[in-house]
Each structure stands twice: as C-alpha cells, then as structure tokens.
Amino acid sequence: MSNIYGEWLKAQREAAGLTQQELATTAVMTRSHIAHIEAGRRTPSKEDARCLDRALNTGDVLSSFLPDDDTAVAGYFEAALQLEQQATMIREFALSFIPGILQTEGYARAVLSMPFPPASEQERDRRLVTRLDRAKILADPVTPVVWALLDEAVLRRRIGGPDVMAEQMDHLVGLAEAERVQLHVLPFTLGMHPLMSNMLTLMWFEDQPPVAYGEGLYMGKIHDSPSVVQELQHRYDFALGNALPLKESLALLRATARDYEHHG
Numbered sequence: 001m002s003n004i005y006g007e008w009l010k011a012q013r014e015a016a017g018l019t020q021q022e023l024a025t026t027a028v029m030t031r032s033h034i035a036h037i038e039a040g041r042r043t044p045s046k047e048d049a050r051c052l053d054r055a056l057n058t059g060d061v062l063s064s065f066l067p068d069d070d071t072a073v074a075g076y077f078e079a080a081l082q083l084e085q086q087a088t089m090i091r092e093f094a095l096s097f098i099p100g101i102l103q104t105e106g107y108a109r110a111v112l113s114m115p116f117p118p119a120s121e122q123e124r125d126r127r128l129v130t131r132l133d134r135a136k137i138l139a140d141p142v143t144p145v146v147w148a149l150l151d152e153a154v155l156r157r158r159i160g161g162p163d164v165m166a167e168q169m170d171h172l173v174g175l176a177e178a179e180r181v182q183l184h185v186l187p188f189t190l191g192m193h194p195l196m197s198n199m200l201t202l203m204w205f206e207d208q209p210p211v212a213y214g215e216g217l218y219m220g221k222i223h224d225s226p227s228v229v230q231e232l233q234h235r236y237d238f239a240l241g242n243a244l245p246l247k248e249s250l251a252l253l254r255a256t257a258r259d260y261e262h263h264g
Contacts, residue, residue: 003040005067010038012056026055032086032206042085043067077220080201080213085137089204091147091236093195094154098168101135102148102175107168108132110160138180147182148172149195149240150249155185155256162260169257173250184243185252193242194235202229202236 013023013034020038024031028051036042044052049063056062084090084101092099097111108131112124119127137144158165175181186193201213212223212232223229244252 005043005062005065006038006040009034009052009056009062012058013038016056018056023052023055027051030086030205030208032208036086042082045082077215079222080220081134083203083205083211083213083222084134084201086205087144087203088206089145089147091149091202093149093151093200093236093239095151095196095199096154096157097159097199098150098154098172099148099199099201100131101137101146102172102181103131103135104164104168104171105132106160106164110164138175141180145182146180147184147240149184149186149236149243151186151193151196152188152252155253158260162263166257166260169253169260173253173257176246176250176253182246183249183253184240184246185249186239186243187252190242193239195239200232200236202233 013020016023018026020034021031023029024034027034027048029048033042033044033048037044043066044062046063046066049066050060052058053060053062090101092102097103098107100108103111105128109124109128112119112127112131138146155169159168172181172183176183186195198214198216201215202210203213204210209224209226210229210233212229214221214223214232223232243249
C-alpha cells in the first residue's frame, strides 16, 4: 500500500505523544502490527482502522481513507495472511502442494489455474501476484525464520509439468543452501506420521502468543488456543524427528529435479 497512510498514522501517533506500544495497547492491537502499518507493509482491517481512530481521536479519517487493497486470496485465508506477514518464525508442513511462500512463479501459476469452476485470466493474475508477494518476506535474510517439512508426495505430484517441477525443486534447494530455509522431507518409507490429515502452519511472533493455521478443501482455521497450538507443535516436532536430515533431504530434491529434467 502507499506509505502516505502509514506516515500519516505515525505523525498522528507522535503528535499525541504515544509510542507504538502505547497506541497498540489503547487500540487493542500488537505493537508489531502498528509498526507494519506505519512502514507501509500492511493495510489495517476496517475494524483496526476504527480502533485507531478512536485511540487517536481522529474522527473517521483512518477508517474512511483506507488504501485500496488488491490482495487476492480466499476469504478464509485473509487473517492467516496478515499473521504470516508479521511472524518472526514460520514452520510449514505440506502434504499436497509446496507452501505458498516457497513457490516459484511457474508452480504457483499452475496451482492457481486448477480451481473449478475456472477463474478469469484477470483473477488468476491477481491471485498470482498476491502469491508471489507473500514470498517477499524471504527477502529479509534473518526474519522470519522458516522451516519447511514436506511430505514426499509433494515432490512426486507433478504440478505444471516436468520443467516446472524441476525448477521448483531447484528453487527449494537454493533456499536451503543459502540457509534461508531449513528444509526436511518425510519419505514414503516412513509410512504413517502424525501430520497426515492436512497442511499445517505454525507461527511465532514478537509480541503475541503463537498460533497454528490448518487448511483443507475450501476451508481454513486459525487455532489460538494454547493447548491446541501446543499439541500441534508437538505433532510437528514428532514428525520432524522422523524426517530425513537436511543433507539427505537436499539430495532427494536434487535427484527428483534431475529426474523431472530427464522426463521433460
């Protein structure tokens, strides 16, 4: 979004003599969310904008002049997208598809072309831009820390053809070799494991408790109950303990990429 909105918010906060934390407390938000809005990295929800207006006594200015948001994601993923962009650590488990933030353009385009009924070309392009924008969080060399745990089925299921898959495998290897992503594969030989029901994302934050996000067909749910999040963390840790080590996982990814190239 344009940073004019964020800069204006910052100016009003400073004029009121408030720190980001003090504004966050008054508006019942997190300090990091305030920081992201002021930096132009986030667009607040309508409810958040109303809370900020009340906290700063700015009438309905922040509510009325929300910048246009061209983000195109499924409705059930909107809240998870906001959390993903604020997280300091993300642990992904993928059962069917490469996690969104790790997808190449070719792979993402193939995935987004599959929904039925089919979307218009314009809508598919909007979704693709949003998908690729999510990956920009990896441009920071440190934050968020990202772990990716992939079921071997993700490597074997051909999405978009052999060339697309080879490129995607090489991309994952590159991220791991650059030490940007810690990557492990759960091999078929393992048999059953505790994460086989659906995909899972675990997220930690600077100034709020961790959450978990699970997704299935046309549905997604954010879990913020501490007991549920802890159980899902334990399931993830258990599965991770049975995954291939990094070196062996990368060897499998490289071999899979070469196999796709050969068949391509």
